[in-house]
Amino acid sequence: MAIERSGSKLFKFYLPLVMYLVFLLFPFYWMVNTVFKSDKELYDMSLNPFYIHHPTVHNIVRLFTETIFLRWMANTFFVAILATLISLAASLLAAYAIQRLRFKTSGPTGVAIFLAYLIPQTILFIPLASIIFKLKLWDSLWALVLTYPTFLVPFCTWLLMGYFKSIPKEMEECAMIDGASRIRIFWKIILPLCLPGVLSAGIFCFTLSWNEYLYALAFISSSAKKTVPIGLVTELVRGDIYHWGSLMAGALCASVPVALVYSFFVEQYVAGMTGALKE
Amino acid sequence: MESESIYDRPPGMRQRFSRALENPTVLGLLFVAPAELLLLVFLAYPFVLGIWLGFTDTIVGRQGHYIGWQNYIDLVNDTQFWLTAFNTFFYTVIAVILKAVLGIGLAVVLNRDFKAKGLVRAIVLLPWIIPTALSALCFWWLYDATFSGISWALVRLGIIDHYINFLGDPWNARWSLIAANVWRGVPFFTIGLLAGLQTISPDLYEAADIDGAGSWKKFRRITLPLLTPLLTVVTVFSTIWTFADFQLVWIITKGGPAGATHIFGTLSYERAMQGGHFGMGAAISNFMLPVLVICVLIAFMFLKKED
Numbered sequence: 229m230a231i232e233r234s235g236s237k238l239f240k241f242y243l244p245l246v247m248y249l250v251f252l253l254f255p256f257y258w259m260v261n262t263v264f265k266s267d268k269e270l271y272d273m274s275l276n277p278f279y280i281h282h283p284t285v286h287n288i289v290r291l292f293t294e295t296i297f298l299r300w301m302a303n304t305f306f307v308a309i310l311a312t313l314i315s316l317a318a319s320l321l322a323a324y325a326i327q328r329l330r331f332k333t334s335g336p337t338g339v340a341i342f343l344a345y346l347i348p349q350t351i352l353f354i355p356l357a358s359i360i361f362k363l364k365l366w367d368s369l370w371a372l373v374l375t376y377p378t379f380l381v382p383f384c385t386w387l388l389m390g391y392f393k394s395i396p397k398e399m400e401e402c403a404m405i406d407g408a409s410r411i412r413i414f415w416k417i418i419l420p421l422c423l424p425g426v427l428s429a430g431i432f433c434f435t436l437s438w439n440e441y442l443y444a445l446a447f448i449s450s451s452a453k454k455t456v457p458i459g460l461v462t463e464l465v466r467g468d469i470y471h472w473g474s475l476m477a478g479a480l481c482a483s484v485p486v487a488l489v490y491s492f493f494v495e496q497y498v499a500g501m502t503g504a505l506k507e
Numbered sequence: 508m509e510s511e512s513i514y515d516r517p518p519g520m521r522q523r524f525s526r527a528l529e530n531p532t533v534l535g536l537l538f539v540a541p542a543e544l545l546l547l548v549f550l551a552y553p554f555v556l557g558i559w560l561g562f563t564d565t566i567v568g569r570q571g572h573y574i575g576w577q578n579y580i581d582l583v584n585d586t587q588f589w590l591t592a593f594n595t596f597f598y599t600v601i602a603v604i605l606k607a608v609l610g611i612g613l614a615v616v617l618n619r620d621f622k623a624k625g626l627v628r629a630i631v632l633l634p635w636i637i638p639t640a641l642s643a644l645c646f647w648w649l650y651d652a653t654f655s656g657i658s659w660a661l662v663r664l665g666i667i668d669h670y671i672n673f674l675g676d677p678w679n680a681r682w683s684l685i686a687a688n689v690w691r692g693v694p695f696f697t698i699g700l701l702a703g704l705q706t707i708s709p710d711l712y713e714a715a716d717i718d719g720a721g722s723w724k725k726f727r728r729i730t731l732p733l734l735t736p737l738l739t740v741v742t743v744f745s746t747i748w749t750f751a752d753f754q755l756v757w758i759i760t761k762g763g764p765a766g767a768t769h770i771f772g773t774l775s776y777e778r779a780m781q782g783g784h785f786g787m788g789a790a791i792s793n794f795m796l797p798v799l800v801i802c803v804l805i806a807f808m809f810l811k812k813e814d
Binding site: 273329 | 722788796
C-alpha cells in the first residue's frame with residue numbers, strides 16, 4: 229500500500245514537475261553555459277557542449293570593455309524609473325477617482341482604461357512613430373518615457389482599483405465627519421493603506437519598461453541612446469559575425485536587475501498578477 | 508478647524524477652490540485628467556491616426572495622400588501577405604492551445620502542499636519575468652544550425668542522424684518559434700490558474716473520491732468547469748499578445764527564411780520602419796483589428812458575467 233502510494237506520487241507529481249522544470253530552465257542553463265566558455269571551446273565540435281571545460285570570464289570582460297553596455301543599462305534605468313513614476317502617479321489618482329469618487333462618467337472611464345490595456349503595441353507603433361517625429365522626440369529617450377505609460381497606466385489603474393475596493397468606506401466617512409478635506413483623506417488615509425498595491429504596481433511598471441522592445445527599436449537609432457535589449461541585438465550582431473559568448477553575457481547581465489527586483493518581491497508580483505486577472 | 512473658517516468668512520478664491528475640490532465630480536475629473544491626457548495623446552490619437560494612415564500612401568518624412576482602399580487591394584494581391592496571415596493564425600492557435608494545456612497541467616501539478624513550493628513557483632515564473640528580447644536571443648543561439656545543444660544531444664542519443672536546420676527550413680522555423688513562445692507563455696497560464704485552483708474547495712474532491720471518481724474524471728467534472736471563467740480571461744489575454752507578437756519572431760528569424768515566418772507585427776515593421784512605407788505598414792497592422800475586437804468582446808462578456 230505504502231509502496232503503491234509513493235509510486236503514484238512519483239508519476240503524478242515528481243516526474244511531471246521535474247520535466248516541466250527542465251523545460252523551463254533549459255534555456256537559462258544554455259545561456260549561462262555559453263557565457264563562461266572561451267570562443268575556442270564554444271566552436272569546438274568534438275567537445276560536449278553541455279559542460280564547461282575551461283571556465284573563463286572573457287566574454288563578460290569583452291562585453292564591458294568593447295561595447296557601451298553600461299551606457300545601455302543606464303539608459304534603460306533612466307527610462308524605466310521615470311516611466312514608472314509617471315505611471316504610478318497618474319494611475320493612483322485615476323484609480324482612486326474611478327473607484328471611490330464615483331463621479332458621473334467614472335463607469336465609462338473605467339471601461340475605457342480597461343480597453344486601452346488591450347490595444348497591442350504592434351498596432352500603435354507606426355502612427356506613434358509619426359507623432360514622435362512631429363514632436364521632435366525622434367531618437368530621444370524622452371520618446372520612450374512618454375510612450376511607455378500608455379501600456380503601464382491602464383494596467384496599474386486596473387490593479388489599484390482592486391486595492392481601493394478593499395479599503396472600507398467607513399474610514400473615509402469618519403475622516404470626512406471629522407472635517408478632513410478629500411485631498412487630505414486621499415493623502416493621509418488612502419495612500420498609506422494601499423502601499424502594498426503601489427509597490428506591486430511599481431514592480432510591474434519597472435519590469436515591463438525594462439522588457440519593452442518594439443518602441444525602443446522603432447524610436448531610437450543612435451547607439452549611445454539605445455536600451456539594453458536593442459543595444460545587444462543591433463550592436464553585437466554585425467553582418468554575419470555573431471559574438472555568441474558576449475551576446476549571452478549581455479543577456480545574462482541585463483536580466484540581473486529584473487531578476488533581483490523580482491526575487492525580492494515575488495509575493496507582490498504573484499499577488500498583482502492574480503489580483504489583476506480576478507478583478 | 509478649516510471647514511469652520513470657510514463658513515465664517517466671505518468666500519475668497521482659495522476657499523472657493525478648496526470647496527470645489529470637495530465636489531466628487533470636480534475632484535474626480537481632476538484626478539483622472541493626467542491619465543486621460545496621456546492616453547488620449549499617445550494611445551487614442553495614434554489608434555485613430557493608424558486607421559487613417561492605412562488609407563494613405565504616407566512614406567517616412569513625406570505627407571501622404573488619401574488613396575482609398577489601394578493599400579488593402581495591393582495586400583490582397585500580395586502572396587507574402589497571405590503567407591503572413593496564415594503564419595499569424597497558425598502561430599496564435601497552436602501556441603495558445605499548447606500554452607493552455609501545458610499551463611493547466613503544471614498548475615494542477617503545483618496545486619498541492621509540498622516543500623519549497625514558493626521556490627518552485629518563483630522558478631516557474633522566470634521565463635515570464637526575464638526580458639523576452641533576451642530569452643529570444645538565447646533561443647536564437649539554441650537554434651543554431653551547427654552548434655545547437657539540442658541537435659548534439661539528439662544525435663548522441665541516436666534519435667536523429669544529422670543536425671537539425673532549425674531556422675533554415677520554413678516549417679522547422681515555424682515550430683521553433685512556437686516552442687519559444689510556449690516556453691515564455693506557460694508561466695502566465697500556470698500562475699494565473701493556480702490562484703483559481705486554490706479557491707476550489709477540497710470537499711468537492713473528497714465527495715468525488717467517495718463516489719469512486721478517478722483523477723481524470725475529477726479533473727474533467729470538477730476542476731475544469733470551475734476554472735472556466737478564469738481560463739477564458741487568461742486565454743483571451745494570451746491570444747491578444749500572441750496574435751500581436753513581434754519581438755520573439757523579429758529576433759529569432761526576422762521573418763525568414765525568405766519571409767516564410769513573418770507575422771502581421773513583423774511584416775508591418777519591415778514595410779514601415781525598414782522600407783519607409785508607413786501607409787502600407789499601417790494597413791497591415793489594421794488587419795489585426797477584427798481579431799482584436801472579437802477578443803475584447805469575449806473578455807467583456809465574461810467580465811460582465813462575473814459582476
